[in-house]
Amino acid sequence: MKIIYAPWRMDYLMQDKSKINECVFCVEDKSFDNKYMLYRGKYSFIKLNMFPYNCGHTLVIPYVHTKELNNLSYEAGAEIMLLISKSCDILTEVYKCDGINVGLNLGKAAGAGIEKHLHFHIIPRWEGDVSFYSTCSDLRVVCELLDDTYAKLINHFKGLEI
Numbered sequence: 001m002k003i004i005y006a007p008w009r010m011d012y013l014m015q016d017k018s019k020i021n022e023c024v025f026c027v028e029d030k031s032f033d034n035k036y037m038l039y040r041g042k043y044s045f046i047k048l049n050m051f052p053y054n055c056g057h058t059l060v061i062p063y064v065h066t067k068e069l070n071n072l073s074y075e076a077g078a079e080i081m082l083l084i085s086k087s088c089d090i091l092t093e094v095y096k097c098d099g100i101n102v103g104l105n106l107g108k109a110a111g112a113g114i115e116k117h118l119h120f121h122i123i124p125r126w127e128g129d130v131s132f133y134s135t136c137s138d139l140r141v142v143c144e145l146l147d148d149t150y151a152k153l154i155n156h157f158k159g160l161e162i
């Protein structure tokens, strides 16, 4: 049997089970001190993805609970685009990545893990970061712990001005 260590999942396992049926992004919105929260804007917030596809995987999430792009106000949409842009700048500076995937999965068929609340993915990429593990065994290697990612990024996001 193979063993893969993912110590950040312990927080998920130990969480208050009474909140399991609540929208995870709406629950996270309620406290600025929430773990891995990077920035709070007027209409949206930025936090690390708890289940990253790659190092530095960040999410921009509107406060409004919706799965429809049409339900975002013009102001919310504009802020989200600005926060995505600023996040790309910070991730490029900190991680010296070769490229970035920016994406939105609308609906389960499109790959949305949490389809009831919109969230935009920002994923740093490096040339050759898809190893043979991903190709041959449907396994992705994330080479940094979330606590380390957070420690690298938080001061950059604290100084963010929009």
Ligand SMILES: [Zn+2]
Pocket: 023, 024, 025, 026, 027, 064, 065, 066, 116, 117
């Ligand atoms: Zn929600």
